[in-house]
Amino acid sequence: MTYKFSRLVSGAGIWGATLCLFLFVFSTTTTFAADKVLKAGAATSNITPPLGEYIVGGFKPFPAENVHDELHARCLVLDNGETKIAFVICDNLGITVDVFQAARDFIKAETDLPPENILMAATHTHSATRASSSKYHDFLARRIADCVRCAMENREPARIGWGGVDEPSEVFNRRWYTTNPDFCKNPFGGVDKVRMNPPRGNAALVKPAGPIDPEISFISVQSLDGRPLALLANYSLHYVGGVNKGEISADYFGIFSEKIGPLLGAKPEDPPFVGMLSNGTSGDINNINFQNPGKRMAAYEKMNQVAELVARRVAEACQQVKYQTWVPLGAANAELTLKVRKPDAAMQSYFKKVMAQPEGAEQHHRYERNYAERVQRLLEGPDEITVILQALKIGDLTVAAIPFETFCEIGLELKEKAPFEDAFTIELANGYNGYLPTPEQHKLGGYETWMGTNRVQLDASDKIVAVILDLMQKLKSQP
Secondary structure, three states, rough: OOOOOOOOOOOOOHHHHHHHHHHHHOOOOOOOOOOOOOOEEEEEEEEOEOOOOOOOOOOOOOOOOEEEOOOEEEEEEEEEEOOOEEEEEOOOOOOOOOOOOHHHHHHHHHOOOOOEEEEEEEEEOOOEEEEOOOOHHHHHHHHHHHHHHHHHOEEEEEEEEEEEEHHHHEEEEEEEEOOOOOHHOEEEEEEEEEEEOOOOOOOOOEEEEOOOOEEEEEEEEEEOOOOEEEEEEEEEOOOOOOOOEEEEEEHHHHHHHHHHHHHHOOOOOOOOOOOEEEEEOOOOOOOOOOOOOOOOOOOOHHHHHHHHHHHHHHHHHOOOOOOEOOOEEEEEEEEOOOOOOOOHHHHHHHHHHHHHHHOOOOOHHHHHHHHHHHHHHHHHHOOOOEEEEEEEEEOOOEEEEEEEEEEEEEHHHHHHOOOOEEEEEEOOOOOOOOOEOOOOHHHOOOHOOOOOOOOOOOHHHHHHHHHHHHHHHHHHHHO
């Protein structure tokens, strides 16, 4: 409430008059927290690519032949009257910075939402496509911008809360020490210390090479009367998979987004409730328990199980959330230039011999020719790349954004060191630049560390963490 003083107390004297004048000026220039209004809006847009676009979830892309479930961009806009921020989560394998920049250009021209205050990310579903063709590139950028515009239109007074709940049963580190050196051969003629995705239940498996992050973080937004408006969750799980070949699917990210609303009591509304699931730091995490042989499941069965469990756990945790009708918001961004890895003379010589052999010749590793091509592209490409790093503030919560498939321990470090009460990281955000292991994980080798899978200098994660913590500190110091 804004307090106004329309008259002075008679006989108060000069000091009383001065005090009353001060209170009058203070009241007309100050808005108390009770007067501040938080608004939120959410929306979705369909970003399903045309059939024939290539699904790039493995070493050999193949064309999409059917749509099992549609892909979407999902947006949440927060506006506290002083600052506007937004999240856009897209059902996609990985989106390059030029697509996101094209979307930001549309948003800048068509709204008053500062484009630098938007966190845009891909979920990393392996049954979707990259924006590789110019046709889909333009379509995707336009639909991301449309999603943001619709969310802006849907803003209404709201309240917000956040929290987290552990669910360790669905996340496993996929990098293992083994006693079998044949498991650890690499495409560079050597042998690594660890293996990604080793044979399940094999006696040679010793222990995982890194931790997991069991936390499902979430942000819940409601209308002032408690009607669910949107929920953004975050889980450090690469993807689930188990689809029919050639079918487009949003994986468990999309299923979660559909299941969470009814569990929260959301009813069909206009505008409808929007559920969103972002990918945490899952560069070395998947849904396979390698200690057990496992069992075969029907297509889409496992992803439905995981999505159901994650949604149920979040819905249960939401019952304990304390909502606020206004919170400070903020966004901070930085560009970081990193060196690109280049093959030395010995590696170039090795791959020259590999490529000179006829196709089908006996190989040290089955993907030698694939990595010969990847390494050659790095050699011929730029010596440096510049990446966008970002942190957003919502009250005493901070959300980091990293444009890599980021190792789990990096996210855990940011949670531990963040100068906020709560924190989580969204990976594959504001660009796509391959994998991001830590320097210690680089020493162990394995798929995620191979040149061509990882593209940037070996200490890149240390530099990225330092920049993000600095961004967080700047946000923390803001009122």
